[in-house]
Amino acid sequence: MLPGEQLPLHIFEERYQQLLKDVETLGLHFGLPFYTSSGQLKFGCMVKLVEISNRYPSGEADITVECVGLFKMENYNEKDPAKLYPSGDVKLLDKYDSFPANDNVKAELQLLREVLGPSASIFDKPEFEHVLRIVRALNLSHEQKHKFIALPDEEAQQRSLVNMLRFSRLIVEQEQKVEDGIYPN
Numbered sequence: 321m322l323p324g325e326q327l328p329l330h331i332f333e334e335r336y337q338q339l340l341k342d343v344e345t346l347g348l349h350f351g352l353p354f355y356t357s358s359g360q361l362k363f364g365c366m367v368k369l370v371e372i373s374n375r376y377p378s379g380e381a382d383i384t385v386e387c388v389g390l391f392k393m394e395n396y397n398e399k400d401p402a403k404l405y406p407s408g409d410v411k412l413l414d415k416y417d418s419f420p421a422n423d424n425v426k427a428e429l430q431l432l433r434e435v436l437g438p439s440a441s442i443f444d445k446p447e448f449e450h451v452l453r454i455v456r457a458l459n460l461s462h463e464q465k466h467k468f469i470a471l472p473d474e475e476a477q478q479r480s481l482v483n484m485l486r487f488s489r490l491i492v493e494q495e496q497k498v499e500d501g502i503y504p505n
Contacts, residue, residue, distance in 0.1 A: 321352070321365045321387035322456045322465060323416065328373075332380045335404035340381060342403075343369050351391060351410060354466040362393045363469050366412065390416055390469060415474070419451040422478045428485040429454065435492050451481060458484055 321327055331340050342348055353364035367385040374382040391410035400407040421429070429448065448454055455468060471477045 321367070322452050323365075323387050323389060324453070325456060326370060326384055326386045327367075328382065328384050330380065330382055332378075334379070335406075337379045337381070338403060339405040340369075340372075340383065344372075349388060351408070352385075353393060353396070354462060354469070357463070363413075363466060364391055364393060364410070365389070366391055366410075389413070413469075416452050419474065420449055421451050421454060421481070424482050425451065425454065425478055425485065428482045428489070432485050432489045432492070435489050435496070451477065454481060455484070458488060460484075 331337055349366050349368050351364045351366050365387040366389040368388050370384040370386045372381050372383050390413040393408055394411055395409040397407045
């Protein structure tokens with residue numbers, strides 16, 4: 321997840337039931353590492369508990385969490401000696417708290433707005449001066465989000481975002497050319 325995104329979770333394993341109790345009683349945030357098909361990765365998101373929508377007699381629960389920040393995993397302990405759930409040491413990536421879009425991103429976003437026409441109103445809000453909000457609006461997969469976060473520096477991330485916006489614009493342009501269910505090559 322990226323900051324501001326929410327995710328419903330069903331807590332059923334005993335170790336995560338213990339984590340939920342700790343989160344509730346101690347007011348903690350907790351981390352969710354980014355996972356891809358290749359396994360656990362080095363980045364993740366810090367989340368806060370938003371609500372517990374359902375509790376079951378077995379200790380299971382349905383909850384909603386919201387991402388409040390991103391981190392880089394420094395150390396991961398599958399088995400924490402004091403807890404049932406895993407733990408680790410993380411470095412918060414606070415650069416994302418204020419990561420403005422550069423002129424190239426803004427120009428490509430404007431081109432996408434023009435192609436989308438009236439349906440581009442989602443991108444007209446002032447928060448779309450912020451890189452992660454633009455990335456979030458593109459509805460990327462978990463792997464695509466991880467790939468973006470893992471890029472080596474802000475310049476590479478800005479270039480990647482320009483390419484994502486350009487690709488989105490090309491897709492919209494092609495969709496607008498559909499006639500009787502036939503897409504042009």
